[in-house]
Amino acid sequence: MRVAVFSAKDYDRRFLGAARPAGIDLDFLEHRLTARTAGLARGFDAVCVFVEDDVSAPVLDALAAGGIRLVVLRSAGYDNVDLAHAGVVGVTVARVPAYSPHAVAEHAVALILALNRHLCRAYNRVREYNFALTGLLGFDLHGRTVGVVGTGEIGTVFTRIMTGFGCRVLAHDIRVNPVCAELGAEYVDLDRLLADADIISLHCPLTQDTHHFLDSAALARTKPGVMVINTSRGGLLDTGAVVAALKKGRIGALGIDVYEEESALFFEDRSEHGAFDDDVFARLLTFPNVLVTGHQGFFTVDALTRIAEVTMANLSGFAAGTGPVHPVTLVG
Numbered sequence: 001m002r003v004a005v006f007s008a009k010d011y012d013r014r015f016l017g018a019a020r021p022a023g024i025d026l027d028f029l030e031h032r033l034t035a036r037t038a039g040l041a042r043g044f045d046a047v048c049v050f051v052e053d054d055v056s057a058p059v060l061d062a063l064a065a066g067g068i069r070l071v072v073l074r075s076a077g078y079d080n081v082d083l084a085h086a087g088v089v090g091v092t093v094a095r096v097p098a099y100s101p102h103a104v105a106e107h108a109v110a111l112i113l114a115l116n117r118h119l120c121r122a123y124n125r126v127r128e129y130n131f132a133l134t135g136l137l138g139f140d141l142h143g144r145t146v147g148v149v150g151t152g153e154i155g156t157v158f159t160r161i162m163t164g165f166g167c168r169v170l171a172h173d174i175r176v177n178p179v180c181a182e183l184g185a186e187y188v189d190l191d192r193l194l195a196d197a198d199i200i201s202l203h204c205p206l207t208q209d210t211h212h213f214l215d216s217a218a219l220a221r222t223k224p225g226v227m228v229i230n231t232s233r234g235g236l237l238d239t240g241a242v243v244a245a246l247k248k249g250r251i252g253a254l255g256i257d258v259y260e261e262e263s264a265l266f267f268e269d270r271s272e273h274g275a276f277d278d279d280v281f282a283r284l285l286t287f288p289n290v291l292v293t294g295h296q297g298f299f300t301v302d303a304l305t306r307i308a309e310v311t312m313a314n315l316s317g318f319a320a321g322t323g324p325v326h327p328v329t330l331v332g
């Protein structure tokens with residue numbers, strides 16, 4: 001089976017290469033998958049893609065015309081795939097559902113701790129021998145209320161960590177997860193979560209229902225000074241409304257690992273280009289109480305190892321005729 005691996009970085013070569021079984025040949029391509037690059041997959045059996053690759057209907061048409069029968073995602077989220085159209089053109093889609101919920105949950109906690117205790121500011125100050133504490137005031141996490149939206153794999157690990165800090169957890173999901181409830185999370189409606197949470201952390205997928213989940217109306221119902229954390233998908237936040245809420249102090253701190261328009265920015269070194277033409281992103285970076293990381297929540301040795309293993313299992317299952325281990329279908 002010949003697989004074209006799009007958006008391949010050095011770490012993809014390392015981890016996928018190490019997990020590759022006999023009979024699966026990988027061609028690593030640095031290009032992102034787009035309508036323009038889909039032709040590169042002609043003659044391959046499958047493509048392996050990541051979150052910024054475009055697997056929309058026109059791209060699927062081009063892939064199918066070139067002989068592609070399988071798309072394997074090196075990610076859990078699949079909002080970049082037109083699943084209905086994949087079914088129409090006979091392309092199977094597979095993903096890595098739970099490679100390491102710890103990696104992303106721990107990154108969300110890292111954002112909370114760094115923001116709350118102003119670690120970036122403290123780091124820079126101490127390097128200049130400035131030991132003044134003004135501006136570094138934080139709060140105890142113990143006793144604070146954390147709102148968790150989406151209590152699947154990642155939200156549950158996040159809940160476990162936050163209860164370990166002694167936080168009260170309010171959870172909101174379209175279905176109750178008994179594991180989360182057993183950890184002590186109290187399932188509440190969205191209004192109650194918005195009104196009571198000192199910290200809101202988003203762990204639901206990006207869907208039509210969750211697009212701009214936190215918009216100006218929702219943000220107006222939060223506690224003044226709330227900390228908002230998004231390690232899930234950029235589209236969950238209405239970034240314009242978030243900027244307005246930061247200006248008014250409605251949001252007291254923002255930690256994001258994902259951004260609505262990240263596909264034009266993330267995963268590349270753009271420091272040399274100097275063409276910073278995303279004004280909303282540039283505005284976000286002007287706030288001292290905003291911490292942005294470039295979609296690195298998944299980026300641990302453990303997660304990359306697991307992603308590579310499950311990706312190979314998906315490919316092997318398809319090659320063997322039994323189907324990928326983790327197919328993605330329209331119903332889930």
Ligand code: NAD
Pocket residue numbers: 076077078097098101104149150151152153154155172173174175177203204205206207209210231232233257258295296297298299
């Ligand atoms: P999961 O499927 O295990 O859990 C998602 C939860 O969200 C489910 O419990 C589901 O019921 C809930 N949900 C769905 N729609 C909802 C709605 N409208 N309101 C409230 N809850 C809703 O997924 P997971 O493995 O926990 O991953 C969550 C998300 O994290 C992924 O969809 C992906 O976007 C993101 N993610 C980010 C990174 C990163 O590197 N930053 C890495 C992996 C995953």
